Amino acid sequence: AQSVTQLGSHVSVSEGALVLLRCNYSSSVPPYLFWYVQYPNQGLQLLLKYTTGATLVKGINGFEAEFKKSETSFHLTKPSAHMSDAAEYFCAVSEGGGADGLTFGKGTHLIIQP
Amino acid sequence: DARVTQTPRHKVTEMGQEVTMRCQPILGHNTVFWYRQTMMQGLELLAYFRNRAPLDDSGMPKDRFSAEMPDATLATLKIQPSEPRDSAVYFCASGAGTGGFMGTFGSGTRLTVV
Numbered sequence: 001a002q003s004v005t006q007l008g009s010h011v012s013v014s015e016g017a018l019v020l021l022r023c024n025y026s027s028s029v030p031p032y033l034f035w036y037v038q039y040p041n042q043g044l045q046l047l048l049k050y051t052t053g054a055t056l057v058k059g060i061n062g063f064e065a066e067f068k069k070s071e072t073s074f075h076l077t078k079p080s081a082h083m084s085d086a087a088e089y090f091c092a093v094s095e096g097g098g099a100d101g102l103t104f105g106k107g108t109h110l111i112i113q114p
Numbered sequence: 115d116a117r118v119t120q121t122p123r124h125k126v127t128e129m130g131q132e133v134t135m136r137c138q139p140i141l142g143h144n145t146v147f148w149y150r151q152t153m154m155q156g157l158e159l160l161a162y163f164r165n166r167a168p169l170d171d172s173g174m175p176k177d178r179f180s181a182e183m184p185d186a187t188l189a190t191l192k193i194q195p196s197e198p199r200d201s202a203v204y205f206c207a208s209g210a211g212t213g214g215f216m217g218t219f220g221s222g223t224r225l226t227v228v
Contacts (some may be wrong), residue, residue, distance in 0.1 A: 031182075036219075043205055043219035044157075070152070090157065098217065100170065101147055104157040 002027045002093045006105035014113045019078040021108050025067075026072065032068065033074040034092040034102060035065055037072030042088065051097070061085070086112045116140045118208050126226045132194040135223045138187055138209030144217075146189045147207040147217060148181055157205075163189065196227045208216035 007022040019098040025031055032051050036044040048059025065076045074091060088109050092102040117139065119138040127133055137184070139146050148160040161171035167182040182198055183189045203224050207217035 013165075038161070043221045044207075045219070091115070099145065099211075101159040101162055101163075102157075106156040 002095050003032065003063065004091050004093050004103055004105035005108055006089075006091050006108050008108055009028050010109045010111060011108065012111040012113060013081045015083055016080050019024075019063075019076070019081045019085065019108065019110065021076040021089050021114070023074045023076065023105060025074060025091070025093045027093055028094055028098045029095045032097050033067060033076075033095045035059065035063070035076050036090045036104075037061075038088040038090065038107075040087075047076070047089075049098075059096070081112050082111075083112050083114065097108075116132075116218070118206055118218050119222035120204075120206050120223050122223060123221065124224045124226075126228065127196055129197055129227055130195040131227075132192065133196050133200075133225060133227075135191045135206075135225070137189040137191075137220060139189065139205030139206070140218055141187070143208035143210045143218075145209045146183060147209075148189070148191050149205040149207065149219075151203045151205060151222070152201075153226050160191070160204075165171070179201050193225075196225075198227045201225055 002079045004025045010073045022033045034049045035047040038044050047063050050057045050067045058064045088107045090107045091105040128178045136214045145164045147162040151157045161181040163183045174193035180192045203222040205222045209217045
């Protein structure tokens with residue numbers, strides 16, 4: 001069975017600092033991996049996804065993530081945090097390309113300090 | 115932008131009452147998912163449909179939950195009778211195709227059962 005672990009339910013960084021949100025997955029087949037962002041009282045918005053090919057994936061709003069098979073990780077990074085990045089971030093995995101639904105991590109609340 | 119529309123946005127009901135949540139998927143999308151979000155369990159897949167046919171509802175409590183797609187423009191999730199533990203945000207997502215499918219999420223229905 002597939003699963004996702006997000007290390008740190010809350011992460012606080014200063015504005016302008018590097019953002020690093022950690023995600024480790026478990027999957028019996030090559031996974032499809034996703035990062036979503038959720039702003040208060042809103043649905044989930046896709047930031048980026050990994051399917052096959054290039055392991056460094058670039059997404060919207062300056063975010064990127066790197067798929068590391070040996071470490072079963074898919075950490076999300078952004079070089080310089082902005083106040084507008086404050087939100088809840090979810091990592092998700094699918095063994096079926098997403099067409100059979102996603103398994104989500106518990107989420108990481110990103111706090112941006114001025 | 116095309117969006118998934120969920121109604122109502124908020125619902126407060128008394129224990130034992132029937133609750134119906136509705137979702138209008140994006141036109142042309144052939145797959146509809148229902149997810150539930152709670153603080154304790156995070157995001158859980160309840161059920162999903164493809165081409166209006168139910169493919170998997172193993173995440174749903176069978177005795178009180180039911181999901182249907184009466185037509186391609188409407189998906190419903192019904193709880194009868196509702197219980198306080200059903201209080202959560204229920205999200206609908208729709209998508210098309212396979213291979214890196216990710217789905218577009220609605221803004222959710224926040225259900226409170228008192």
